[in-house]
Amino acid sequence: QVDRFVFETGNGVIVLAEGRLLNLGCATGHPSFVMSCSFTNQALAQIELWTERNSGKYETGRVYVLPKTLDEKVARLHLKSLGAKLTVLSPEQSEYVGIPIDGPYKPDTYRY
Structure with a gap:
């Protein structure tokens, strides 16, 4: 995870994680599963906003x-x-x- 390059001048540079994002390249960042959940949240939210863009359900400039x-x-x-x-509820359940x-x-009001 650590590379050192020395130039002809004697100066050098140390490159961590092959120059990738350090927290991801050195496995101290979010695991890929967490990233996948986060990106899926973002994608579904964008699809929801686009699908409902003319319905008045969401106002511009609001969070x-x-x-x-x-979410589910x-x-x-x-x-x-x-x-x-995951099992599915029966009509009776x-x-x-x-x-x-x-x-x-x-x-x-429930927060996961």
Whole structure:
């Protein structure tokens, strides 16, 4: 992870992580799984904003929290990489717990 280059003048330079972003190249940054979740959040948020651009749902210049349904979609998309499998609520279970089959499964006030 460390390279030293010495020039003819005797001066030199030390290059860490082959010149890549140090926190990623030396494995002190975010793991790739965290980065994938973050990028997926951003992509789904952009798709949501574009899809709803003319609906009046989102005002320009405001900051919004990612809708729970999209947050849960990000989690669903990453389950396989964790070796997990998500079961789906049956209509009876959905009715019993009072939650739609497709979610969101937690109230807006719940923070993961």
